Amino acid sequence: MFSSLKLNAKEQMLWFRATYALGSSLSLSKVLEAFRPLILELAQADAMALCLMHAARSPGYTWVIPGPRIQLLEEYDRLIEHDPFRKPIFARPNWVVRDTQLLSRKEFVGSLIHQRSLELELRLDHVMAVLLPIRPGFVAALALYRNRPRAFSPRNAAVLTSLLEYLTNAVRNCSDFESFTIGANLLEEFYRGPDTAFLVVQPPHQEVLRSPNAAALLDRWFTPSDLHASGIPIPLQERLDALVRMTPAERRGKDFWVSSDGERCRTVRFVELPAPEGPRKWALKMNELPVSIPLPEEMECKLRPSEVTVANLLLRDLSDKEIAAALGLSVHTVKSHVKRLIDRLDVDSRSDLLYKAARFNKPV
Known part of the structure; x- marks a missing residue:
C-alpha cells in the first residue's frame, strides 16, 4: 500500500x-x-x-x-x-x-x-x-x-x-x-484492603504471595507445629492437595475450609487461578467472623420458625446436646431439626452451613 x-x-x-x-x-x-x-x-x-x-x-x-x-x-x-x-x-x-x-x-x-x-x-x-x-x-x-x-x-x-x-x-x-x-490498581487496593486476606500457592507446596492481612490471620490461627515444611499450614495444604487431584465437578462444595476457636469462625475459600501457560496457581482467600454469625435473610426465608431458632444456635457452633439444653428439647428432636434445615438450605454439613452463612454476611 x-x-x-x-x-x-x-x-x-x-x-x-x-x-x-x-x-x-x-x-x-x-x-x-x-x-x-x-x-x-x-x-x-x-x-x-x-x-x-x-x-x-x-x-x-x-x-x-x-x-x-x-x-x-x-x-x-x-x-x-x-x-x-x-x-x-x-x-x-x-x-x-x-x-x-x-x-x-x-x-x-x-x-x-x-x-x-x-x-x-x-x-x-x-x-x-x-x-x-x-x-x-x-x-x-x-x-x-x-x-x-x-x-x-x-x-x-x-x-x-x-x-x-x-x-x-x-x-x-x-x-x-x-x-x-x-x-x-484494583489488585493493589484489594491487596492492601483492611478486609482482604489471601495466600497464593503454586502446587504442590510453593507459596507465591501472602498479603499482609493473611500473614496476621495465619499467625493467629496456627501455631508453628501446624505448619508444613513449606510454611503453609498443614490443614490448608491437605485441602489443597485433595482439590488438585479432583476434577472441577468433584470440587463443588469442597473448595472451602472452616474452623472455629469458640469465638471466631475462620473460613478459607480455594480458587484455582486461570493461567494461559505454565502451572496453575491457587488463591486461598481467608476471612474471620464472630462465631455467632447472623443467619442471612437468604437462608432464613427458606426455614420454618423452629428451624430458624436451631440454625441460629448452630451458627454459634453449639452441639446438638447444647442446643437441646438451651431449647428444652430432646437431642433426637434437635437432630431432626438439623437434618431438615440442612436439606432445606442445600448445604452438606454444619461446616458448610457456617461457611455459606459467612459468605452471605461477608463474601469471601
Missing part, C-alpha cells in the same frame, strides 16, 4: 512520523495528540475525532478528540440516527468511506449533521470515516473533517488506508494497557 501511493519526500517523512507517533505511547490521548497534525496534513483535513464503541458498556460509545473540541459531537446522541456513515462503515470495516460516495452534494448540505454544524459555526463540509475492528465487542471509528467545500479524494482515502493497521494496533495496545493498569 505504501509503495503504491507514490508519496513525495515530504509526504514520506510525514507518513513515517505518523507511524512512529502511533507507537509512541501507551496513552491513547497522547498517541492521538501526536498523530493528529500528521494525519491532518497527509490527508489534507482540518479536524479529527475517534469514536470508541464497546458493545457491553453504557453508553456504548466515547469520542476522543485531540485538539480543539468539536461541539457537534457533544450532541451526537440526538444526531446518531442521522449519521449517514454509521451503517456503511459497520457494513464494511477497514474501508475508508467519503461523503461523496454516499450522498450527493445537495443531500449532504441538506443533512441534519451539516445544518447543525453551520449553526455551531463549525462548517463541516466534507467527511471521511472508517471503522476499525479492535477485538470482539470493541470497535473504533476514525473521522476526518474538512471545513471547506473541497471533497476528499481517492488518494486522501488511500493515504489513510495505508495507516489503518498501525492505528488499529495503537488503539488495541493503549486499551489493553489501560485495562491492565486499572486491574493492577
Whole structure:
C-alpha cells in the first residue's frame, strides 16, 4: 500500500512520523495528540475525532478528540440516527468511506449533521470515516473533517488506508494497557484492603504471595507445629492437595475450609487461578467472623420458625446436646431439626452451613 501511493519526500517523512507517533505511547490521548497534525496534513483535513464503541458498556460509545473540541459531537446522541456513515462503515470495516460516495452534494448540505454544524459555526463540509475492528465487542471509528467545500479524494482515502493497521494496533495496545493498569490498581487496593486476606500457592507446596492481612490471620490461627515444611499450614495444604487431584465437578462444595476457636469462625475459600501457560496457581482467600454469625435473610426465608431458632444456635457452633439444653428439647428432636434445615438450605454439613452463612454476611 505504501509503495503504491507514490508519496513525495515530504509526504514520506510525514507518513513515517505518523507511524512512529502511533507507537509512541501507551496513552491513547497522547498517541492521538501526536498523530493528529500528521494525519491532518497527509490527508489534507482540518479536524479529527475517534469514536470508541464497546458493545457491553453504557453508553456504548466515547469520542476522543485531540485538539480543539468539536461541539457537534457533544450532541451526537440526538444526531446518531442521522449519521449517514454509521451503517456503511459497520457494513464494511477497514474501508475508508467519503461523503461523496454516499450522498450527493445537495443531500449532504441538506443533512441534519451539516445544518447543525453551520449553526455551531463549525462548517463541516466534507467527511471521511472508517471503522476499525479492535477485538470482539470493541470497535473504533476514525473521522476526518474538512471545513471547506473541497471533497476528499481517492488518494486522501488511500493515504489513510495505508495507516489503518498501525492505528488499529495503537488503539488495541493503549486499551489493553489501560485495562491492565486499572486491574493492577484494583489488585493493589484489594491487596492492601483492611478486609482482604489471601495466600497464593503454586502446587504442590510453593507459596507465591501472602498479603499482609493473611500473614496476621495465619499467625493467629496456627501455631508453628501446624505448619508444613513449606510454611503453609498443614490443614490448608491437605485441602489443597485433595482439590488438585479432583476434577472441577468433584470440587463443588469442597473448595472451602472452616474452623472455629469458640469465638471466631475462620473460613478459607480455594480458587484455582486461570493461567494461559505454565502451572496453575491457587488463591486461598481467608476471612474471620464472630462465631455467632447472623443467619442471612437468604437462608432464613427458606426455614420454618423452629428451624430458624436451631440454625441460629448452630451458627454459634453449639452441639446438638447444647442446643437441646438451651431449647428444652430432646437431642433426637434437635437432630431432626438439623437434618431438615440442612436439606432445606442445600448445604452438606454444619461446616458448610457456617461457611455459606459467612459468605452471605461477608463474601469471601
